[in-house]
Amino acid sequence: MRIAVTGKQGQVVQAMVEQASSLGVELTTVGRPEMDLTDEASVSRALVAAKPDVIVSAAAYTAVDKAESEPELAFAVNAVGVGAVARAAAQIGVPLLHLSTDYVFDGSKAASYIEDDATGPLSVYGASKLEGERQVADATDNHAILRTAWVYSANGANFLKTMLRLAESRDEVGVVADQFGRPTSAHDIADALIRIALRLKSDPDQRLRGIFHLAAEGEASWADFAREIFNGLEQRTGKLVTVRPISTSDYPTPAKRPQNSRLSTDKLDATYGISLPHWQASTTAVLDRLIGQARKGETA
Ligand SMILES: NC(=O)C1=CN([C@@H]2O[C@H](COP(=O)(O)OP(=O)(O)OC[C@H]3O[C@@H](n4cnc5c(N)ncnc54)[C@H](OP(=O)(O)O)[C@@H]3O)[C@@H](O)[C@H]2O)C=CC1
Numbered sequence: 001m002r003i004a005v006t007g008k009q010g011q012v013v014q015a016m017v018e019q020a021s022s023l024g025v026e027l028t029t030v031g032r033p034e035m036d037l038t039d040e041a042s043v044s045r046a047l048v049a050a051k052p053d054v055i056v057s058a059a060a061y062t063a064v065d066k067a068e069s070e071p072e073l074a075f076a077v078n079a080v081g082v083g084a085v086a087r088a089a090a091q092i093g094v095p096l097l098h099l100s101t102d103y104v105f106d107g108s109k110a111a112s113y114i115e116d117d118a119t120g121p122l123s124v125y126g127a128s129k130l131e132g133e134r135q136v137a138d139a140t141d142n143h144a145i146l147r148t149a150w151v152y153s154a155n156g157a158n159f160l161k162t163m164l165r166l167a168e169s170r171d172e173v174g175v176v177a178d179q180f181g182r183p184t185s186a187h188d189i190a191d192a193l194i195r196i197a198l199r200l201k202s203d204p205d206q207r208l209r210g211i212f213h214l215a216a217e218g219e220a221s222w223a224d225f226a227r228e229i230f231n232g233l234e235q236r237t238g239k240l241v242t243v244r245p246i247s248t249s250d251y252p253t254p255a256k257r258p259q260n261s262r263l264s265t266d267k268l269d270a271t272y273g274i275s276l277p278h279w280q281a282s283t284t285a286v287l288d289r290l291i292g293q294a295r296k297g298e299t300a
Pocket residue numbers: 006007008009010011012013031032035036037038057058059060061062077099100101102129147148149150151152156157186
């Protein structure tokens with residue numbers, strides 16, 4: 001089976017490239033310069049040429065704060081561009097897996113969000129991703145929209161790598177402790193996407209189509225996540241960095257973020273039998289890759 005995935009250097013794309021061969025699939029990355037999501041003709045040309053059995057839509061405009069001042073570009077990529085990908089999937093006649101985000105929700109719900117909950121994005125990024133979901137659903141029934149959250153990996157730009165960078169110059173970092181979500185490893189997402197793609201290719205059951213939440217087990221605030229990262233850093237290098245818990249209002253940003261963006265993943269588990277590892281286990285795995293194994297017996 002051949003999967004065409006949009007994007008080249010993205011966290012999820014890179015993780016899929018690493019995992020594809022061991023899961024027995026051929027992977028083609030389709031991205032810039034030959035395919036730009038803001039150029040519809042390049043999208044259908046490149047995807048048709050890739051001759052995929054399944055398309056994974058993983059490319060996106062992901063700069064959450066910058067999107068507030070570049071809404072046209074965010075919508076051109078995440079909504080119009082994704083619509084072009086979905087129309088190409090319909091034209092080629094193959095299933096489409098599309099990645100979306102927890103930021104489609106407003107974060108006011110007390111419990112975890114399920115797929116049918118009302119959306120209400122607080123940011124331009126979230127609104128553009130929600131419009132992308134709509135474009136996918138309009139273009140093809142043969143789709144699975146996977147909403148994931150707080151993605152980190154050994155590659156690309158993410159919160160875990162930002163914390164490791166800050167640790168080089170600081171002994172203490174203030175991190176918001178009143179936004180809750182599920183930090184999710186791109187390596188785990190890639191693994192799940194490939195398994196979902198294999199299923200969609202071979203099984204026309206409509207229950208496998210629609211919206212699903214795909215996130216790690218467990219939950220954390222950004223401060224919890226940072227603490228876990230710094231604990232792992234200390235175990236591996238002896239360097240001690242403290243998290244100072246702060247509130248959202250202490251860390252003003254251009255984009256508003258949901259206070260609660262915990263995604264319930266029960267539907268994916270019940271439908272596909274797929275669930276991801278706990279976020280702490282996967283954080284350990286990424287730290288192992290980036291800075292090596294923890295030193296045995298070393299304590300705080
Ligand atoms: N990062 C996160 O925390 C979360 C991400 N998601 C979603 O998951 C998906 C994957 O995210 P992630 O891997 O982190 O993304 P990254 O930010 O790591 O990578 C973005 C990818 O999109 C590509 N891209 C951006 N603009 C264009 C364009 N105009 N034309 C073609 N390609 C473009 C980039 O291209 P290039 O290869 O040229 O750099 C890159 O490959 C996205 O849909 C995102 O919205 C959902 C929840 C959380």
